[in-house]
Structure formats: structure tokens, C-alpha cells
Amino acid sequence: MRxxxxxxxxxxxxxxxxxxxxxxxxxxxxxxxxxxxxxRGALAVATAxxxxxxxxxxxxLRQRAGFRVSWVHALFLMPLIxxxxxxxxxxxxxxxxxxxxxxxxxxxxxxxxxxxxxxxVFAPEQTIIISEENFLAMMEALWxxxxxxxxxxxxxxGFYYEDPTLGPDDFVLARLVMTCCAADAExxxxxxxxxxxxxxxxxxxxxxxxxxxxxxxxxxxHHTVNNMPYIEVTSLSPSPKPAQEYIYP
Amino acid sequence: MREERVVLxxxxxxxxxxxxxxxxxxxxxxxxxxxxxxxxxYLQGFTMMFISILLEAxxxxxxxxxLSSMIHIYLQExxxxxxxxxxxxxxxxxxxxxxxxxPVCECAIVPITRGLVRKGVPVGMATxxxxxxxxxxxxxxxxxxxxxxxxxxxxxxxxxCGFLVAVFVGHYSGxxxxxxxPLRTVGFYEVQDCDCGHVHAHGPVAGGAGHTLSQxxxxxxxxxxxxFFEVGRFxxxxxxxxxxxxxxxxxxxxxxxxxxxxxxxxxxxxxxxFLSLCSEADAFIARxxxxxxxxxxxxxxxxxxxxxDLKGTLLLSGAFEGRFVxxxxxxxxxxxxxxGLLANAFHL
Numbered sequence: 001m002r003x004x005x006x007x008x009x010x011x012x013x014x015x016x017x018x019x020x021x022x023x024x025x026x027x028x029x030x031x032x033x034x035x036x037x038x039x040r041g042a043l044a045v046a047t048a049x050x051x052x053x054x055x056x057x058x059x060x061l062r063q064r065a066g067f068r069v070s071w072v073h074a075l076f077l078m079p080l081i082x083x084x085x086x087x088x089x090x091x092x093x094x095x096x097x098x099x100x101x102x103x104x105x106x107x108x109x110x111x112x113x114x115x116x117x118x119x120x121v122f123a124p125e126q127t128i129i130i131s132e133e134n135f136l137a138m139m140e141a142l143w144x145x146x147x148x149x150x151x152x153x154x155x156x157x158g159f160y161y162e163d164p165t166l167g168p169d170d171f172v173l174a175r176l177v178m179t180c181c182a183a184d185a186e187x188x189x190x191x192x193x194x195x196x197x198x199x200x201x202x203x204x205x206x207x208x209x210x211x212x213x214x215x216x217x218x219x220x221x222h223h224t225v226n227n228m229p230y231i232e233v234t235s236l237s238p239s240p241k242p243a244q245e246y247i248y249p
Numbered sequence: 250m251r252e253e254r255v256v257l258x259x260x261x262x263x264x265x266x267x268x269x270x271x272x273x274x275x276x277x278x279x280x281x282x283x284x285x286x287x288x289x290x291y292l293q294g295f296t297m298m299f300i301s302i303l304l305e306a307x308x309x310x311x312x313x314x315x316l317s318s319m320i321h322i323y324l325q326e327x328x329x330x331x332x333x334x335x336x337x338x339x340x341x342x343x344x345x346x347x348x349x350x351x352p353v354c355e356c357a358i359v360p361i362t363r364g365l366v367r368k369g370v371p372v373g374m375a376t377x378x379x380x381x382x383x384x385x386x387x388x389x390x391x392x393x394x395x396x397x398x399x400x401x402x403x404x405x406x407x408x409x410c411g412f413l414v415a416v417f418v419g420h421y422s423g424x425x426x427x428x429x430x431p432l433r434t435v436g437f438y439e440v441q442d443c444d445c446g447h448v449h450a451h452g453p454v455a456g457g458a459g460h461t462l463s464q465x466x467x468x469x470x471x472x473x474x475x476x477f478f479e480v481g482r483f484x485x486x487x488x489x490x491x492x493x494x495x496x497x498x499x500x501x502x503x504x505x506x507x508x509x510x511x512x513x514x515x516x517x518x519x520x521x522x523f524l525s526l527c528s529e530a531d532a533f534i535a536r537x538x539x540x541x542x543x544x545x546x547x548x549x550x551x552x553x554x555x556x557x558d559l560k561g562t563l564l565l566s567g568a569f570e571g572r573f574v575x576x577x578x579x580x581x582x583x584x585x586x587x588x589g590l591l592a593n594a595f596h597l
Contacts, residue, residue, distance in 0.1 A: 006262035042308035084275035095294025182301035
């Protein structure tokens, strides 16, 4: 430390550690918990630039003697300290519940066909399996024409989401849709009817099998009464988290 | 030798060691302790959203810092003066349409605007540029097109209203600051003999003419690093506040206001301000409110967000005087409110 500027040294350390943390997120695949994969390119360039900015500090560490550690350094280190305390994972149920059901009950989140391909066609005797790949397309198809799917067997993996506005046997089998970053993630999914829902914990991943049905609801978007799809659950089993917890449009 | 003795005489920097201890203690002590507390879910959610906003914005803030440094080091005032249109309105309009050539988002625009004002670009034009570029650019308009399922009307309304608000506020700011520069005078670059210890570049010094290529590059990178230190703090504060509000305040609270003409607009403007979404993503969020909120309020959300949000206000207040930021915020808010009310009145 002697002869060096503590502020300049700490700023260099912060930049280099931030670049290293970003490299780790890239390497471990945990970056997907924070941002949409399409931002990876821009972030890779940013990581290289941050490392470079840290590196060039070596040339003028001794010229900035009066530059001392301040609250600004603490601010820049805050993300690193918080990330070390709370390792990356999907948003907690407490925070998801603050976002509310806005994206679920009107299917708004998933009515943009240009963001996904057409819904897959399942043969009449075939179970409809809603996966990460077809999630957005299936949500749109189910919300657009719920009567086409009434009585069909369905299987879907999602996390348990409850809301005080739902009935005592109802819950949402949900996924989080990330448009850009975790802060804009919205809850999307299907309403499920299951008398034993009380045993479930918010955020718990479950594999649901059941039959598709429809029920009328007041569509606040169009001020009309429409039918919405839901699952009459026949079996439900706790399941490990999927490899990709978010849905990326 | 004398200089070295002065440095050695400095007191021990406790803050340095405290921060280092926090960094090392976080995974060893912090993580196990936090797993046991009842509010760990909220902290986890906050951390994820906070860091995600930072990661989404940091490439663009760095781009802004880099471009701003290039402007600062390489662009000469006389060149800027020659390039500026003579006509007031043409100047405002061309500044507001610059996003088609130079599509950057609201995180990058603040340092660039600061750099331009420092080089003598009139405040009115700089304001129109600052407000319009994050909306009236091909990337944001394309994402709006996709988010609204190909509704050209929304794209057009967003673009035109963004342009008009930017030109109007630019004109107003230009009149207020005709002979007065609202850049912060106690800022990073403006103090000639400060004791902060940074190597300051004033005009084409670091990396400018007469330097080798490697010296020029080193000067540019060091300048970008210092600019990032200056701008990044406001980004972090803004991201923390935005993530904190999303963690603590249920969005449902706003829903009861949805159909009231004025209150819905105010609610959506408040949401746009506090969420501080990237202008590439905000249309997708706005879409989830269609129907539940009046059309004017959705338009107000789409126009206000890229122009004025919490993160942007903090970034702006790092570059410009408080009075300028307050006046800008007030004018933009009133102009966007007017746009929203007009849209509701005409049932757009």
C-alpha cells in the first residue's frame, strides 16, 4: 500500500474482481439467472472492457496519491458483496408475489406470435406436454382457443404460485418469463384446481398431470366474459428444478 | 523523494481494509447468517433484481463512458460549432432524430450528452437529443412493434410523441439556458486543481495530438475508467432503489387506478419512473397493462420511461445542476401528462 493511492488501488481491484465475477457467471452458466441470453454478447464485450479498464490502472496507481477510498467504492463493491451473500437463483416467492398475477390471468405475456413459433400439434390420444421450448406458443394457443383443448390430457412442470384472489382449491402452475433481465420477469402459467394444494409451498417445483378444462372469467382487457383454460389436476408430484428455470422469449 | 515522503505520511486508510474485510467476510459469515433470517427471501429477490438491472445496463453505460471520453479527448469545440445547424428548430429536430443514426439507450445517453454540452452544443439541442434518442431509434421502435404484436399505431404514436415532447422540452430548456451552462461545476472534470488525485484531462491532452497510438489508447481508457467511476455510482444507486421498490411494494396497489383518465396516467408514469426499465424492454411490460389501464396511460408509460426514470435522474444529477434536473423533470412530466390526457380524450 505504501506509495500507492488506496482509492485508485481499490478501484482497480473492484474493476478486476467485477470482471472476474462476470467471467465466473459466464463459465458457470449462472448468468441466465440475471439476464436474457441475447445480452451475453454485449456483456462479454463489457467484461473485456472492465478488465481492460482495471488493467490500465497499473500505469497511474502512484500518480493519484490524494485519491482515497470513499463511499463510492463501497457502492461499486455492493453488488459483489451481495452476490457473495446471495448466490444466483430464481427470484424468491416473496418477490414474485409482489409482481402479482398480471401476466397470468389474461395471457397477455404470451400473445405475441412473432416472439415464438407456432404451437405444436398433438395427436388426439397424445398427452399435451408443455415444456420450455413450447411454453409461450402453447400458452397463446390455450388462451386463444381454450375450447379446442377441453378434455385433453396435459402435463406441465412449473412452480407453485398462490394468490389471495384465487379460490381455496386453486393455484397457478407458473413459470417466469424474462424479457431482458430478472427485474422485468413476469409470472405466466395456467390456473390449476387441486383440493390438496394446502400441502404445497410457494416456489416449490411440481410436475402436474391433469385434464384441460375451461371456465368463464371477466376479461378486464376487453370488458367481456371469456373462457379461460385451467387444469383439473389428477396427479401432482414434487419435482427437481428444471435446468432452465426462466422462459426466454 | 519529497513527494514520496508526503505519501508515506498519509494516515492508514481504514476504509480500504474495512471494504476488503466485507468482501472476504460476505461468503464466510454473511451467507450462512442470512440463510437463517426471516427476510432472506426479500434480500435474495432484491439482490437478483438489483444485479440484473446492473448487468443489463452496464454494457451501455460503458459504451456511453467510452463515447463521452472520445468526444472529450478528440472532438474540438470549433468542429462542433461548424456542424451545428443554424436554424433553431432544425437544430432541435435533427438532434431529436439523431437516434436513427446513433441508437443508444437511456443509460448511455447521459454521459454522451454531458460530453456534447461541454463541447459547446446548445443546451436546447442537447436536451432534445437526451430525451429523444432513447425512444426515437430503430431498436426501441422495433421492440415496441414486437411487444404490441405488430401494431404500427403504437409504434408511430410512441415515436411521434417522443419526438414532439423532446423538441418541446428542448426548446423550453434552450430558452432557459441560453447563456448559462447547467453542467455541474463541482463535477469530476470541471475542477482544475482538486485534490482527488485523478489525472484530469482537459481538452485534447491525454491521448490527443502529438501522442503515440499506445499513449492515445491508454489516455482514452484511463479517461473512460474515470468517467465510469463518475457515472456508475448513479447507475448503482438507481438500480438499488428500483429493485428495492419492486421488492417491497406490491404492483397490485396501482391497479385500482387503472381506468381513471388522470389517475391512470399518473400511476403509469410513476411506474415507468420507479421501475427504471431499459427502453428496449419496457414495451413488453407496458403490454401487460393494456386494457387494464387507459390507452393514454400506456402511451405515457412508453414515452416517459426512456426520458425520465429513477436511474436516469440520478445519472443526470451527477452531470447537471440540481436546478436543471428539476426543471427538466417537471417539464417532461407535464408534457407527457398532456400527451396522455390528449390520447385519452381522443380515445387513441
